[in-house]
Amino acid sequence: MESQNKHIAKNDLEVAIDLSVFLKSLKKHRLLIIVIALLFGITGAVIGLLTPNEFVSEVKLLPELESKDGVGGLGKFKSLAGLAGIDLGSMSSSEAIRPDLYPNIIQSTPFMLEALKKKIFIKKSRNYQSIYEYLRHQRENTLYYKILGDSDDGYENNQTLLQQSITSGALSLNKKETIIIKELQKRIGAAIDKKSGVISISAKMTDPIAAANLATFAQEYLTRYITNYRTEKTRKEITFLENRVSDAKKRYDGSLFNLSNYQDKNRGLFLNVAKDQEKKLQYDVDLSFNLYSELSRQLEEAKVKIQKEAPVFKVLEPAQIPLKKSEPKRSVMVIGFILLGAFLSTIYVFFKSINFSSILK
Incomplete structure (x- = not known):
């Protein structure tokens, strides 16, 4: 030991x-x-010094949030109202897309494809350039892009193929386009404050004006996407009713012409057969008019409904051209x-x- x-x-x-x-x-x-x-x-x-400056521009939106129980909190009384023969279903509505899904919309590939086609003003070159061209020019100076060695027909030359792919519901992207999309996904994003409901959309670019333009475009795309989603069913209903109203008006005009033509040709006749024929034509006119009137009323209601369903987005903080870089922190x-x-x-x-x-x- x-x-x-x-x-x-x-x-x-x-x-x-x-x-x-x-x-x-x-x-x-x-x-x-x-x-x-x-x-x-x-x-x-x-x-x-070799790392380019990055600028961040941010937009803050306050979306329209509706009550989960419907208007006035009447959701819990639906069953009781149903027993009394009162329908409260038409009085309540809910958000079609939850706000916490908004960041996924900004990160989606369809948005990226739309953003890549967006023309933005570049402060350094003092001209307009698509975001795709801007990001591709940056990546061409990197070693990874040169080693990739992928044959590319170019974004502009591939627009027809991309448009056909989007129309058919499938996307066809080459390697370089996929890399540019991933690069753009890293540069733009959205977040939502669950307490206040405020949506923040930020864009980071090496050009301050480009960052502000991209943030504004993302804001416009998001509001347009949500509005189209909320009103899509009603817009289809309006299109259907407009066609039906046009057909009903033609039918009413034709029935009215037949009645007037028959009355002009059979003046002074007191035969019961002639009177019965006139009654039939008059009945057809009344039926056509009632149909035309009812469809026109439904069309106007649908037009009012689409305004009610359109969501409201209040811009709390618009996109500003950043004066200071966000990165790199050289010190x-x-x-x-x-x-x-x-x-x-x-x-x-x-x-x-x-x-x-x-x-x-």
Whole structure:
């Protein structure tokens, strides 16, 4: 037992001696550590200077939220009202798309395809350029894009194929287009505050004006998408009623013409057969008019209904052209590289100064 304790004490003494050697070695090689840290700092500064500035623009929307129980909270009285012969179903409505699904709409591929076709003003070049061309030009300067080596007919030349794909319900994208879409998905996003219901849409681009334009486009796309979704059924109903009203009007005009023509040709006749024929024509006119009148009323109600169903989005904070960059944080990068260089050089000095063979004996 005593021998073991002496052995442990001896090892501790050797470690203490080695640590003192390590501290002396740090002092001896402090110039090396400083030089390596500075070299790493210079590398971080170069990387920071080569990294383009990123600007973020944000839009805040307040969507229209409706009661889950319907208007006035009458949902719980539906069953009782039904027993009394009162229908409260038409008085209540619910949100067609939950607000927490709005970020998924912004990240969807159809939105990305629409956004890539959007023409935006580029501050640096002072001209308009599609987002696809803008992002592709940026990626062409990266090593990954050059190594990809994928044959591409170009976005503009592939528009017919893309349009046919969207029409048929299937998308056909090549590798480079897929990469650009993924790049755009990283640069734009949406989030919703569950407490206040405020929707925040942010866009990040290397050009401040482009970032503001992209955020505004995302806002317009989202409001248009939700509005079309909410009113799609009513719009189809309006189209159907407009066709039926047109047919009913033609039928009414034809019935009225037949009655007037018959009356003009059979003036002064007192035969019962003639009177019966006139009654039939008059009945056809009344029936056609009633049908035309009822369809016209339903058409007007549908037009009013589509206005009621259209959601309201209040813009709390419109997109602004950012004046300051959001990234890269060049000072943070330089400090991080300096600390990394100091850490790696310290590890090198540590392994060089400590004699592990004596400790392991």
